[in-house]
Amino acid sequence: MKIVVIGGTGLIGSKLVAWLRERGHEAVPAAPNTGVNTLTGEGLAEALEGAAVVVDVSNSPDFADGPVMEFFRTSTTNLLDHSAKAGVGHYVALSVVGTDRLLESGYFRAKQAQEDLIRESGRDYSIVHATQFFEFVKAIADFSTVDGQVRLSTALIQPISSGDVAAAVGRAAVGEPLNGIREIAGPEEFPLDELVRRGLAAKNDPREVVADEQALYYGAHFGERTLVPGPDAELGGDTFDKWSAGQ
Structure with a gap:
């Protein structure tokens, strides 16, 4: 089966392409560096x-409010149009657990807009909601650093490895369309500040992580369980310690 992976040379995409090829599928990585641009339609x-x-x-x-909304609206519209003309039967997208609960953030408003376009297109689709990846710990710390301190809430997070994300998206891609959302997450919950503290320590990053219940998450207020999935989530097998040991 031919499966085109948009963003197929990135962190998740490259692992997804490999996962699909190992199972005998014709997986085609599509990205600007392979001559495919969803913003302009080039190569689609x-x-x-x-x-x-x-x-x-x-x-x-670009995660600034205006550019990120423009990216997801334009690229999703182009991709929906071109894939419909090509007769593609199943449209799969990766999104984020808690998107609809974090709409104070411009990034999550843009992801919600992406999901709405897919749902309203009338196409057969599957949306996979993933929790934050282990690989994002440093980025979360960088975004949350104020005067040299990393200020984070103690709210819960249930992060997942990129390899487990790629495998879950792959299973969605080769399966029947969900016409709905599947949640995926790692096997462990952590307070957000504890996770980042452990991640920075593993990298010998000396920044102090301070618990701050008023700290925002990418511009949004959030509660204790905003970032964790529901009870029916599919869980990956990689623990944070196992992943860290392999880095």
Whole structure:
């Protein structure tokens, strides 16, 4: 089966392409560096020709409110249009657990807009909601650093490895369309401040992590369980310690 992976040379996309190829599928990585641009439409028709499934794991290069909304609206609209013309039967997208609970944030408003466009398109689709990746710990710390201190809430997070994300998205891609959302997460919950404290220590990063219940998460207020999935989430196998040991 031909499956086109938008964002197929990135962190998740490259692992997803490998996962699909190992199972005998024709997985095509599509990204600007392979001549496919979802913002302009360049290369989309050619890449999607003969595909049964398209999987969008791309992300905006700019997280500022205006550019991130423009990215997801434009790229999703182009991808929906071109994949419909190509007769692609299953549209799969990777999104984030808690998106609809974090709409104070411009990034999550843009992800919600992406999901709405997919749902309203009338296409068969699957949306995979993942918790934050282990690989994002440093980025969360950087975003939350104020005067040299990393200020984070003690609210819970249930992070997942990128390898487990790729496998879960792959299973969605080769399965029947959900026409709904599947949540995926790692096997362990952590207070957000504790997770980042452990992650920075593993990298010998000397920054102090301070518990601050008023700290925002990418511009949004959030509660104790905003970032964790529901009870029916599919859980990955990699623990944080196992992942860290392999880095």
